[in-house]
Amino acid sequence: MTALGFLYPGHSAEDDYPRIEQLLSSDIRLDLVHTDIGEDAHRVDALRATGSPERLAAGLEQLRLSGAEAVVWACTSGSFAHGWEGAHEQVRGLARAAGMPASSTSFGFVHALREIEVRRVAVAATYPDDVAELFAGFLRAGGTEVTGVRGAGIVTAAEVGAWGEREVLALARSADTPDAEALLLPGTALHTVAHIPALEKELGKPVLTANQVTAWEALRLTDRRVNAPQLGALFTREPVVQV
Incomplete structure (x- = not known):
């Protein structure tokens, strides 16, 4: 075990x-x-x-x-x-x-991107824009190119936790860029595990969630x-x- x-x-x-x-x-x-x-x-x-x-x-x-x-x-x-x-x-x-x-x-996130050999990513974050940009900066420090960042402007984890598949897919679509090799959804307050197959099918690329x-x-x-x-x-x- x-x-x-x-x-x-x-x-x-x-x-x-x-x-x-x-x-x-x-x-x-x-x-x-x-x-x-x-x-x-x-x-x-x-x-x-x-x-x-x-x-x-x-x-x-x-x-x-x-x-x-x-x-x-x-x-x-x-x-x-x-x-x-x-x-x-x-x-x-x-x-x-x-x-x-x-x-x-x-x-x-940094180690997972190395595992799947991805260098260019788009970020779909529920965070306010300034916090989302901090995450992008962290990824860049780890050697990742960030092709786009979309923040949803949500301040509390409680509100994020109430999101369902419809909201998650909408955020992912809005944040994805054609040159991104993968899409990242940071935030462990966000329910994503049940939606990963649908996300990857919708976007046609790997999706990494928190x-x-x-x-x-x-x-x-x-x-x-x-x-x-x-x-x-x-x-x-x-x-x-x-x-």
Whole structure:
């Protein structure tokens, strides 16, 4: 059994994780602990506070007791809001406090793009424009070319969590550009896992979403590869065969 640990801020789209678990191998368990979101606002100061070391450390003991082998901070904005170097320091501190490999959703996007060998992406974010641009800047720092950024201007995770397939598809269509090799939907407050097949069919390209890449990043940390077509192009590569 491979146990994967996630620190998830507040309550919005956490039900994506049981759905992911059902689509993965039966010997993989996803353990999720909720952290204190503080002020529910997609504003840079509030986002940095959401990902503070104190708030992240508060959930680690429960994950250790669950037997988690790796932990991912399941929050895109609460990691990239610290900048490229600050986000690295955040996960280094998380790994030290947890005593296990650690990462964040923001780095999950960067590593997933390298996995599928994509360099040019469009960003469809529910965030206000200034926060969406911070994510684009984070991607650029990781070596990705951003062909376009569309922000939906939503301030709270609670509102994002109420979106359904119609709103997600509309945002994706509006943000996609012809020269983008993939479309990215950041924001772990957004329900996307059930919509990935429809998104990729509609756009005709890989679609990476926050909760999807968060789970993939935890698998990467534990050296697991899983073929799960319903989770999109990121999960359709053949799993590594252990000899």
